[in-house]
Amino acid sequence: MTAKTAEPMDLTPQEHPETPAPQAPAGASDAPAVAARDALLDKFDIDELQNCMHCGFCLPACPTYRQTGLETYSPRGRIALMKGVAQEKLSLDAEFEKNMYxxxxxxxxxxxxxxxxxxxKLIETAREVVEDNKKRLDKRSLTRRLVFKHMFPHPKRIRAFGTALWMAQASGLQKIADKTGLIRILPREMAEMQRAVDKVASPAKRKERPPTLRSEGEPVLKIGFFKGCIMDEMFFETNQATARLLSKAGCDVVFVEDQACCGALHAHSGEKSGAAGLAKRNIEAFERADVDFVVNNAGGCGAALKDYGHWFAHDPEWRDRAAAFVAKVRDANELLVELPPLTFHKPLNARVTYQDSCHLAHGQGVRNQPRQLIRSIPGVELAEMSHPDSCCGSAGIYNITNFDMSMDILDDKMEDVQxxxxxxxxxxxxxxxxxMREGIMRAGLQGQMEAMHIMDLLDRAL
Amino acid sequence: MLTEGLRQQLIPIVGQKWFLDSPNELHAYSYDATPLLQSTPDAVAIPGSVQEVAAILRLANERRIPVIPRGSGTNLAGGTIPVQGGIVLNMNRFNQIYEIDEKNLTATLGPGVTTADLHTAVEAVGLFYPPDPGSMRISTVGGNVAQGAGGMRGLKYGVTKDYVMGLEYVLPTGEVLRCGGKNVKDVAGYDLTRLMVGSEGTLGVITEITVKLLPFPATKRTLVVYCRNLVDAARIVERIIAARIIPATIEFLDQATMKVVDDFAKLGLPLDMASMLLIEQDGAEAQVVEDIGKIADIARQAGAAQVRTAATMEEGAKLLTARRSALSALSRLRPTTILEDATVPRAKLAEMVEEIERIARKYNLQICTFGHAGDGNLHPTCMTDERNHEEIARVEQAFEEIFLAAIRFGGTITGEHGVGMAKSKYLHLKVGEGGIELMERLKAAFDPNNILNPGKVFAGQNRRRIVVNQP
Structure with missing residues (x-):
């Protein structure tokens, strides 16, 4: 029995010579003296933190632990750090912020x-605490505010971003784009990733899209298509392909008006209130559209949409509406395997491998459905990686914020792919x-290997 | 805290990158998988070579700084808690398998190789390393050796100590020594290899390990036996062994565990049964089929209420789900899960389980018991909440009674987790005062300044409050 020879760990704050007591935030001179517990820390869910029994079974599953071998880069370590901050054994400081991000x-x-x-949920809360702390210290970076406050919440601005990207590509001026300043304001990392971007659809083509794509046969379902903000700009054609597949499978596909970004990137980055605002817009928009299902084709967005219930768990006004919305959310893969099987006319004759989307596999538990769909394509052989559900290192904006780690993870992933x-x-x-496109380029495999969205693969075989 | 001078001497040894001492870093090495215990080290060093290990030890020995060797920190006995501060020596950069010797059937590897990686590597060439502790996906072989880890295959194949043939290790003076090797027969002097196994990082720092390998068994089959009472289950285990059949695994779940597992994994277990046994046999196809048939007959004759045999390996894996989900199911019930490993001779299994049930009732606690029936190694598991100090006090009393009962039945206080901090208070029950004194003299011969993992194994007189990590 573990508690015999030593006293049980005391959960009240202890004096630790190495860990100074958290300071009252600098610049907040009107804050009460150090003695009072920082109310911000009450955002941590102590009960959930306590549920971690630090067995370490998460360590081999964690890509950043596998890269570094360091406990601070493991889920068990991060939870211990959150607990340390929540219990005021550690400061809410830059080191903690770095570890959470x-x-x-x-x-x-x-x-x-x-x-x-x-x-x-724990990591989202930890980041929220970090961001709230910085807000009151007014230490947040300009780029961050620009992106989260002034870009994602505004579909028109994302559209403008898409148009600018298209112009750069369409005019074949990729290199000049570097000099236009558009690329200049993006960090080095973003510029690097930019070379992996698809040919962006022209503004005219995007305007052509009818508000509803009718089912090819007798409609069995009316679905509201969640376009996704980035998805609809950078991967317009993939959205079109998804809609085609759904219409062939018997759905009326409605491109619901006034939908917003799902809020995932906000939530993952500690911008809870921004995320909630976007969620409300989506709930309202899809309620008005009166659809059977809300369908999306981006694992990250889908996991966030399915999380709305939790976001509004303590909001009596929105709780039920959020729950009703969540009940309708499906990933396109989930829905397609439930619908009558698609008829494929073009065998693809290719060996493919499937890289799980973390938020589809770990977040939504959707693992078999995409594999089932891939195997249903004539001529396609699915060869599994040894760790297909281990993150590729993309992780929202991680490949921009933690570029080097992301690339190390990607290089390992490419070895597994090869x-x-x-x-x-x-x-x-x-x-x-x-x-994955970036990975193909880094491995020097352009021309020999391609990365595709599953909906484009299915669409190609129709 | 380390003096700045000492810091400046340590950093060049491992390099800045592998020397950690920021507040977050120290906090992240203040715990292992043991509930309730935490203490902050003064530094974490992650050496990359034997020379670096020797240099750190030499310096620490001169300055009398504690050194706590550590792998992945998954032990359940508080074995790697830096209870007196000092330097955590994380050995996970020693993660290379140097050689798989198919002629001598051995593997030589660094202590930081994970147990599962060793399995994968040797199985790729048709060989078999049987020890399979529950944490094998992340636990390191070095940690397994240091703690004397067990697993599910103990009955037929033995445990870690039965597979360690040779070691390289470093003493606090920085001397690098070797013991054992690839020889099956080797009686040159004291068996220091056996002494190092299970020494919990208190005698030396292991830097290389040579293990014995076996041919990988051709096939395996599983069967499940449900019993209306505990005595039937125990009798079945005894009769199987008496019939000269040694299954690879005989796992046991009591009714309380079955209920929790069924609730969690929805397996449709017959919950009116008092216990279930999961039995696995491996080996050559014909032999396995014959053994499983005989075991099923014995179980029926010995009073099993229900016997189910899996026809394929996949079906067998499904049957094992109940056992594999046990920890998940139990640990979701309450925030704190305390998993112990009191062990009794096989023949005392039923009595021991009944005794645990009685003790749980007496202290009004939820204790579920599952474990390795084949080798008498039980896991009475208590679901509690470390914030409830009154309940934790009862948990301590209950486990004390459980340990005393195990000793009374001729068993031991720990079958496979080690003594560490968690059970040092009870060590004398098993080895006697004389045993402890001799062990302390051995410890002094290896580590006269008591810098290696101090505060472990021996309760000693300098027990201190865990949260205070520096004088």
Whole structure:
């Protein structure tokens, strides 16, 4: 029995010579003296933190732990740090911030955890605490504010971003784009990733899209298509392909008006209130559209949409509406395997491998459906990687914020890919798709290997 | 805290990258998988070579700084808690398998190789390393050796100590020594290899390990036996062994565990049964089929209420789900899960389980018991909440009674987790005062300044409050 020779760990704050007591925030001179507990720390869910029994079973599942071998880069370590901050044994400081943002948020640890710890929610809360703390210290970076406050919440601005990207590409001026200043304001990392971006659809083509794509046969379902903000700009054609597949499978596909970004990137980055605002817009928009299902094709967005219930769990006004919305959310893969099988006319004759989207596999538990769809394509052979559900390192904006770690993870992933001898890497999320394209370029495999969204693969075989 | 001078001497040894001492870093090495215990080290060093290990030890020995060797920190006995501060020596950069010798059937590897990686590597060439502790996906072989880890295959194949043939280790003086090797027969002097196994990092730092390998068994089959009472289950285990059949695994779940597992994994277990046994046999196809048939007959004759045999390996894996989900199911019930490993001779299994049930009732606690029936190694598991100090006090009393009962039945206080901090108070029950004194003299011969993992194994007089890590 463990508590025999030593006293049980005392949960009240202890004096630790190495860990100074958290300071009252600088610049907040009107804050009460150090003695009072910082109310911000009450945001941590102590009960959930306590559910981690630090067994370490999450360590081998964690890509950043596998890269570094360091406990601070493991889910168990991060939870211990959160607990340390919540219990005022550690300061809410830059080191803690760095450690919270070193997490990919892939949630592979949740699959490995015997105790069922909701790690995804814990890390979101930790980042929220970090951001709230910085807000009151007014230390947040300009780029960050620009992106989260002034870009994602505004579909028109994302559209403008898409148009600018298209112009750069359409005019064949990729190199000049570097000099236009558009690329200049993006960090080095973003510029690097930019080379993986698809040909962006022209503004005219995007305007052509009818508000509803009718079912090819007798409609069995009316579905509302969740376009996704990045998805609809950078991967317009993939959205079109998804809609085509759904219409062939008997759905009326409605491109619901006034929908917004899902809020995932906000939530993962500690911008809870921004995320909630976007969620409300989506709930309202899809309520008005009166559809049977809300369908999306991006694992990351889907996991966030399915999380709305939790976001509004303590909001009596929105709780039920959020729950009703969540009940309708489906990934396109989930829905397609339930619908009458698609008829394929063009065998693809290719060996492919499937890179799980973390938020589809670990976040939504959707693993078999995409594989089932891939295997249903004539001529396609699915060769599995040894760790297909290990994160590729894309992780939302992680490949921009933690570029070096992301690339190390990607290089390992590409080794795993190459062992499968596959010609096509199939993904189910835009971030993963860009990352895998970057991986192909880094491995010097352009022309020999391609990365595709699963919906484009299915569409190609129709 | 380390003096700045000492810091400046340590950093060049491992390099800045592998020397950690920021507040977050120290906090992240203040715990292992043991509930309730935590203490912050003064530094973490992650050496990359034997020379670096020797240099750190030499310096620490001169300055009398504690050194706590550590792998992945998954032990359940508080074995790697830096209870007196000092330097955590994380050995996970020693993660290379140097050689798989198919002629001598040995593997030589660094202590930081994970147990599962060793399995994968040797199985790729048709060989078999049987020890399979529950944490094998992340536990290191070095940690397994240091703690004397067990697993599910103990009955037929033995445990870690039965597979360690040779070691390289470093003493606090920085001397690098070797013991054992690839020889099956080797009686040159004292068996220091056996002494190092299970020494919990208190005698030396292991830097290389040579293990014995076996041919990988051709096939395996599983069967499940449900019993209306505990005595039937125990009798079945005894009769199987008496019939000269040694299954690879005989796992046991009591009714309380079955209920929790069924609730969690929805397996449709017959919950009116008092216990279930999961039995696995491996080996050559014909032999395995014959053994499983005989075991099923014995179980029926010995009073089993229900016997189910899996026709394929996949079906067998499904049957094992109940056992594999045990920890997940139990640990979701309450925030704190305390898993112990009191062990009794096989023949005392039923009595021991009944005794645990009685003790749980007496202290009004939820204790479920599952474990390795084949080798008498039980895992009475208590679901509690470390914030409830009154309940934790009862948990301590209950486990004390459980340990005393195990000793009374001719068993031991720990079958496979080690003594560490968690059971040092009870060590004398098993080895006697004389045994402890001799062990302390051995310890002094290896580590006269008591810098290696101090505060472990021996309760000693300098027990201190765990949260205070520095004088």
């Amino acid at each position: 070193a997490c990919l948020g892939c949630r592979a640890c949740e699959t490995a955890c015997p105790s069922g710890v909701a790690y995804g 062992r499968t001898k596959a010609r096509i890497i199939v993904t189910a999320n835009p971030g993963c798709l860009l990352q």
